[in-house]
Amino acid sequence: MTARPAPPRISPAGSPSLIASTYFPEPLLQFADDGLHIDPKAGIARYGPRSWTASGRHPTRLRVGLIGTAELVEAARTWMSSRAEGVRGDLNNPEFPGWMPDRGFFSSLEFDDAWNEELGQTELRQVLEIKSQKDRFHAALTLFEAKFRQLAERDSVPDYVVIALSDQIVTRCGTADYTGKETGAVHRDLRRALKASAMKFRIPTQIVRAPTLDGRDRTPPSRIAWNFFTAMYCKAGGYPWSPYGLTPGTCYVGIGFYRPLGSADATMQTSLVQAFDERGEGLVLRGHEFEWDPNKTGSRSPHLTADGAHQLMALVLDRYEAAMKQTPARIVVHKTSRYWPDERDGFRAAIESRVRRYDLMALEVQSRVRLITTSKYPPLRGTRFTFGDLDTCTRRATYPRSTSSTGCTFRRRSRSLTMSDRILREMLC
Numbered sequence: 001m002t003a004r005p006a007p008p009r010i011s012p013a014g015s016p017s018l019i020a021s022t023y024f025p026e027p028l029l030q031f032a033d034d035g036l037h038i039d040p041k042a043g044i045a046r047y048g049p050r051s052w053t054a055s056g057r058h059p060t061r062l063r064v065g066l067i068g069t070a071e072l073v074e075a076a077r078t079w080m081s082s083r084a085e086g087v088r089g090d091l092n093n094p095e096f097p098g099w100m101p102d103r104g105f106f107s108s109l110e111f112d113d114a115w116n117e118e119l120g121q122t123e124l125r126q127v128l129e130i131k132s133q134k135d136r137f138h139a140a141l142t143l144f145e146a147k148f149r150q151l152a153e154r155d156s157v158p159d160y161v162v163i164a165l166s167d168q169i170v171t172r173c174g175t176a177d178y179t180g181k182e183t184g185a186v187h188r189d190l191r192r193a194l195k196a197s198a199m200k201f202r203i204p205t206q207i208v209r210a211p212t213l214d215g216r217d218r219t220p221p222s223r224i225a226w227n228f229f230t231a232m233y234c235k236a237g238g239y240p241w242s243p244y245g246l247t248p249g250t251c252y253v254g255i256g257f258y259r260p261l262g263s264a265d266a267t268m269q270t271s272l273v274q275a276f277d278e279r280g281e282g283l284v285l286r287g288h289e290f291e292w293d294p295n296k297t298g299s300r301s302p303h304l305t306a307d308g309a310h311q312l313m314a315l316v317l318d319r320y321e322a323a324m325k326q327t328p329a330r331i332v333v334h335k336t337s338r339y340w341p342d343e344r345d346g347f348r349a350a351i352e353s354r355v356r357r358y359d360l361m362a363l364e365v366q367s368r369v370r371l372i373t374t375s376k377y378p379p380l381r382g383t384r385f386t387f388g389d390l391d392t393c394t395r396r397a398t399y400p401r402s403t404s405s406t407g408c409t410f411r412r413r414s415r416s417l418t419m420s421d422r423i424l425r426e427m428l429c
Helices: 040-047 070-084 121-128 133-152 167-173 190-201 210-214 221-235 306-324 341-352 419-428
Strands: 019-023 061-068 108-118 160-165 175-180 184-189 205-209 250-258 268-276 282-291 330-335 357-362 383-387 390-393
Touching (some): 040 221, 070 108, 108 133, 121 167, 133 160, 133 175, 160 210, 205 210, 250 306, 268 306
Parallel strands (some): 061 160, 160 205
Antiparallel strands (some): 019 383, 250 268, 268 282, 383 390
């Protein structure tokens, strides 16, 4: 399959150099047997997941363990077995081909009571009767962690564990908000806490709630199946697709920042890095913590010092070389904010000591102008619209909009239009 050619540039009559629109075609993805498609679901259904024929990471069978009440353990097992055979689609949701040895993800599920841990009624009642929200949350987390530990310490350990949460657990223990003397205001989420706790045992985990198992969830069944089993395939070590056409030997690095969970210091930040190669294989790294005060720096976007940037990039290169067994020939670094001089110098120094070719890219919102069609559908993702020095590219659907009396549709973020907004409205309407 080949990519669709881009339509020619379109300009209104009388102003060929003023307004233009182009379209970037959807990038191709690569699946089993080097099959190509622009749609992940269609590609898997037609060819199978990429790692099925491209590497030794394909899980040909998956031993599944279950944690929950006796009723939910049985319901989860029945639900997974049924959906693994395939799920019909509809006009808006493609059919799920299944998780079977001869189709879909080309794998099989195995269940055994020895891989299950049931929650007793007495255990649950003792947790649910705790009055303190904080204590109840920690009691529930401790209970699930104990069950997980029992599974991990058995002679026969499952490859994958599904935790089935009842309505009572979600309602009474799903979240907890409290104030600690050292941490300040704290918000805890059971789903996130369970994921973090399970990481200690090095067994991939998936959480499923009772409404999904008994049909109360109104999400289309095929969509649920696609989401559930695709996530399961990735967590089990396989990769469903990979990018196509990226330059070999290139390491792509994305850098972001977030406030550490539970930190009482509102100015503390942590860097988060995702690095991957041209095949989509990669790793996620957490950098060091650093202080960033918007009031002192004059910027809400965190930035690294020269030393901090050097240390972070050195860490990325060290871990990348250890995981990929090679030094990249080229590095492309992406940030969602502009590079400050010291930050740029730190990245450059670390990269140039080991890699000859590199690019530092900053991706951020450049304009408030939005391109909206006159129909009920949003613009196609990848539509590029230029107006003089203004350059806008549509990344995702934009639904909020207002319509003028002439039928021209445009999006506004404020009551008053900017000068460029006014000119666009006059020309497009």
